[in-house]
Amino acid sequence: MTLSLTDFTASGSDEQVARFLxxxxxxxxxxPLDRLEREAGVLAAEGSGITDPTSAELLSFRYGSVGAGLASWDGPGPDRIPAEAVQDVAARYFHADNAVLILTGRPPAELRLPLPRGTRPDRAGAQPVLNPGPVWFQAVVPGPGLALRGDLDDPALVLALAVLQERLRQRARHQEGLSYDVAGTRMHTGAGQGEYTLCLDAREGKKQRVAELLWQEALRMARTGVTEEELAEEVVGLRESWLDPRSTPSELGDAAGCLLLGLDYQDPRTRLDALEKVTTEQAAQAFTTALATALLVVPCDVEVSLGQLDGTPLPRGGCTTAQTLPADVRLFKPSLLDRALSSAARTARLGIGASGLWSRDADGDVHHVPFDEVVGVEMQGPGRVVFGRSGCLIPVVPEMWTRIGPAVAAIDAAVPAALRYETSGLVADGDD
Incomplete structure (x- = not known):
């Protein structure tokens, strides 16, 4: 399973494959909805995500809490998803008109695929971008990562990104011994557009250095370009991989994915022909264009001070904030004891108005979630956590604010019941 596709795979005899499918x-x-409770427990125990956490945070920062941006959000937990929602997803996506059968052998004579008919979802439009870049930001990630937006089928960009990945592997792992893995992933977010992410792990105490190295190598490529030798080396490697007979199942999967997502599939030889025609100037230009969309994520305990190609500082990104609370909102404060003990608490305020929520943090920044942009409300006993489409969230909980009853009532009145859910009963106290 990926952010875009779900697959069911099996290998074995004709009879076994046919029976499985x-x-x-x-x-x-x-x-079998009677198994929902048991399967929810299994999913909670597994605890895995659709993509790696660093790529997930990059996607969420780029797109907000919708579409591909939901990659980093846990949501209500598998035990809080109603059976009706599960059935609705199955009806919309798991039907014969939104499925492709892939076989690496002859079709079994006894194969039956009793799927209902349906309407294939419209995926023609590109997902709106919340943060175009370039910026850096902090998130709960194991190591630094970089996201670049562009045409992932552009052979010049494909080669430039492959060269960057190899340069990082050589420097971070082989030269400086700071990182073991440099992982690259691709995520299409609309016709002709998508995200390429590069994620690195880091030795303990070296996350800041790895983040700086990642950005330095990206700037170096934009400034000095790539060499013909580097391009040729990447083409040789891709040729060996794509033309290997063992890549057939992967190629069939790519072709099926393109068919379902409305993308143009090109066979390996066609792709290789295009790569061999790429010049160093084309690769450098494609990468420089993509670098203007860069998102650099670092772990929460890491601070960086980095520059852009023109020498100006790389901006720090975050929620869109203001400096003042509206005059016509009802304000809530932390407890008197918290305000006595903490200067941050003396500054913090929660505001509730007719159109949404505001929260002033310890730095004086004011965060805002309009009610018409709420994508979910987690009900934590007497409190609420409100999630906005922009990726911003505002906790309205008694641990932070006093006498929040009117604020909770306002949230429940303004947000449709379908967007409210109880916090998962499968997450123990202290779990991340």
Whole structure:
């Protein structure tokens, strides 16, 4: 499973494969909803995400709490998803008109695929961008990462990004011994557009250095370009990988994904022909254009001071904030004891108005979530945590504010019940 596609795979005899695929289709056509509670527990125990946490935070920062940006959000937890919502997703996506069968052998004679008919979702439009870049920001990630937006099928950009990944591997791992893995992922977010992320792990105490190195190598490529030798080396590596007979299942999967997502699939030889024609100037230009969209994420305990190509500082990104609270909102304060003990608490305020919520933090920045941009409200007993489309969240909980009853009532009155959910019962106290 990825952010875009779900697959069910099996290998074995003709009879085994046919039986597996038939049972999958039968289950999708008539979901065994009596197993929801047990499967929710299994998913909670597994605790895995759709993509790695660093890429997920980059996507969420770029797109907010919608579409691909939901990659980093836990949501209500599997035990709080109602059966009706599960059935709705199955009806919208798991049907014969939104499915592709991939076989690496002849079709089994007894194969049946009893899926209902349906309407394929419209994926023609590109997802709106919340943060175009370039900026850096902090998030709960294991190591630094870089996201670049562009045409992921552009052969010049494909080669430039491959060269950057190799340069980082050589420097971070082999020369400085700071990182073991340099992972690159691709995520299409609309026709002709997508995200390429590069994520690095880091030795304890070296996360800041790895983040700086990642940005330095990106700037160096934009300034000095790539060499013909580097391009040739990447083409050789891709040729060996793409033309290897063992890559057939992967190529079939790519072709199926392109068909479902409305993308143009090109066979390996066509892609290689295009790569071999890329010049160093084209690769450098494609990368420089993409660098203007850069998002650099670093762990929360890391601070960096970095420059851009023109020498100006790389801006720090975050929620869109203001400096003042509106005059016509009802204000809530931290407890008297908290205000006596903490200067941050003396500054903090929560505001509730007819159109939404405001929260002033310890730095004096004011965060805002309009009610018409709320994508979810987690109900934590007497409190609420409100999530906005922009990626901003505002806690309205008694641990932070006093006498929040009227604020909670205002939230419940303004936000549709379908967007409110109880906090998961499968997350123990102290769990991340």
């Amino acid at each position: 038939t049972r999958v289709c039968e289950a999708l056509s008539s979901l």
